[in-house]
Amino acid sequence: MNITILNPFLAAAKEVVQAEVQLEVTRGDLALQRSAFTSQDLTVLISLAGDIEGVVLYGLTTQTALALVSRMLDQEFKEMDAMAQSGISELANVITGRSTVNLSEAGFTCDISPPTLVQGQSIEISTVEFQRVVVPLETEVGIITAHLALREAQASADNMPYIPIQVETASPNGA
Structure with a gap:
């Protein structure tokens, strides 16, 4: 994955978690995976379309999710x-939304x-032909594991050269 795609997500995750949940985020070691993603207790999926295409998956334990939401909404959730x-x-949505703003600043529109939201462990989610960069986002209440299965889109149909195609059809009377 191109670093110009990865860095906007890392910056957004750090910025949004600090602003919304008042927690510092430390990035763990990155890993590259091709196999199907196996879900954690909770997995939030958000797709991207445009100059960047693919899906971002955020995996976390129920305990981590409850701690984050409790801090974010300033009430205890059990x-x-x-x-x-x-x-x-919504936390995942805001991180991804902020990422698209950062991507826009780098010249990508999406x-x-x-x-x-998928609940349940060990559910396999295939990103088919997309490799995933796995990014552990460590906080004092637990880890949000971001899986970025993203790539630059191929030339869109609007940018492809126009080649007229003539199709001949037979008339109803066979002539």
């Missing part, structure tokens, strides 16, 4: 109810999908 699910999904 279970992953609808409000906690919404909160952790849009993101609404977040999808």
Whole structure:
């Protein structure tokens, strides 16, 4: 993965977690994976489309998610109810949204999908032909593991040369 794609995500994660949850983020060792991603307790998926395409997956334990949401919403959560699910999904959404702003500053335009929250361990999620850069984001309440399966998009159809194609069709009477 190109460093101009990776760095905007790292900067956004650090900035958003510090602002929204008041926690410092330390980046763990990066790893490159090709195999299917096996989910943690909670996994938030957000797709990107545009100059950058792919998916970002944020994996974390229930304990870490509850601690983050409790700090973010300034109330204690003991279970992953609808409000906690919404909160952790929104945290991932804000990180990814901020990343697209950073990518825009680097000359890339892209849009993101609404977040999808997957609950349950050991669910295999394939990123098919995308390699994933795995980035542990360590905080004092636990680790958010970001999986970045992203690449620069191929030339879009709008940028491809126009080649007219003539199609002949038979008339209904066979002539």
